[in-house]
Amino acid sequence: xxxxxxxxxxxxxxxxxxxxxxxxxxxxxxxxxxxxxxxxxxxxxxxxxxxxxxxxxxxxxxxxxxxxxxxxxxxxxxxxxxxxxxxxxxxxxxxxxxxxxxxxxxxxxxxxxxxxxxxxxxxxxxxxxxxxxxxxxxxxxxxxxxxxxxxxxxxxxxxxxxxxxxxxxxxxxxxxxxxxxxxxxxxxxxxxxxxxxxxxxxxxxxxxxxxxxxxxxxxxxxxxxxxxxxxxxxxxxxxxxxxxxxxxxxxxxxxxxxxxxxxxxxxxxxxx
Numbered sequence: 379x380x381x382x383x384x385x386x387x388x389x390x391x392x393x394x395x396x397x398x399x400x401x402x403x404x405x406x407x408x409x410x411x412x413x414x415x416x417x418x419x420x421x422x423x424x425x426x427x428x429x430x431x432x433x434x435x436x437x438x439x440x441x442x443x444x445x446x447x448x449x450x451x452x453x454x455x456x457x458x459x460x461x462x463x464x465x466x467x468x469x470x471x472x473x474x475x476x477x478x479x480x481x482x483x484x485x486x487x488x489x490x491x492x493x494x495x496x497x498x499x500x501x502x503x504x505x506x507x508x509x510x511x512x513x514x515x516x517x518x519x520x521x522x523x524x525x526x527x528x529x530x531x532x533x534x535x536x537x538x539x540x541x542x543x544x545x546x547x548x549x550x551x552x553x554x555x556x557x558x559x560x561x562x563x564x565x566x567x568x569x570x571x572x573x574x575x576x577x578x579x580x581x582x583x584x585x586x587x588x589x590x591x592x593x594x595x596x597x598x599x600x601x602x603x604x605x606x607x608x609x610x611x612x613x614x615x616x617x618x619x620x621x622x623x624x625x626x627x628x629x630x631x632x633x634x635x636x637x638x639x640x641x642x643x644x645x646x647x648x649x650x
Contacts, residue, residue, distance in 0.1 A: 450643075458536060506567055532559060571616060
């Protein structure tokens with residue numbers, strides 16, 4: 379399922395040409411999907427998207443990925459290597475599927491915190507975890523760019539399908555590194571760039587035709603799912619994100635391509 383590409387060179391980014399791969403661009407604007415918006419407006423509009431889709435989030439994930447998102451997350455859980463007694467932050471944790479598994483691994487001496495910037499997503503996470511008997515996970519409403527935790531708090535941080543929605547990704551990566559313990563690891567699971575031209579073409583057809591249609595039929599919200607498809611295309615590719623993590627001070631960054639590069643996992647460490 380995974381192709382390990384730890385030595386993928388920087389460059390060839392889809393996002394570099396528009397400046398979308400890094401933080402907010404010049405002129406006080408940034409991208410919201412394919413649209414340029416004032417920097418201060420993006421967070422509000424992203425919040426509106428996830429407030430709209432929160433109740434149908436898990437259902438749509440299963441439909442959009444044909445259930446494969448569960449395998450992608452299982453790969454992250456295994457790669458994270460959470461051990462008993464560790465402290466874990468599941469950032470942009472949404473409905474809590476990663477946090478639930480990490481809680482089992484961390485055991486009674488460990489701590490797993492679920493954080494998300496969106497109150498409606500946190501609400502769905504509380505319901506989902508409570509329904510599965512998990513009641514000892516703290517929930518924190520937090521912005522990834524300025525995490526409200528002390529330096530060196532966590533042994534492991536994961537962010538699954540959340541980084542592409544952050545306004546200033548460089549700032550968020552630096553914030554994540556700050557709250558990692560020395561020796562701690564960050565894992566980013568995110569949509570990325572398919573590794574073949576044919577797969578890329580098929581994926582474009584699916585994203586821009588079928589995805590908004592599914593959003594309209596199931597969640598009564600085609601616009602939000604059109605944005606989500608566009609946000610994937612504006613997200614840095616594998617090599618660019620690897621470089622951004624290194625620039626933020628993370629070391630030994632490795633890249634694992636899943637499903638032909640439709641999704642990639644980046645893992646890096648704070649060494650000092």
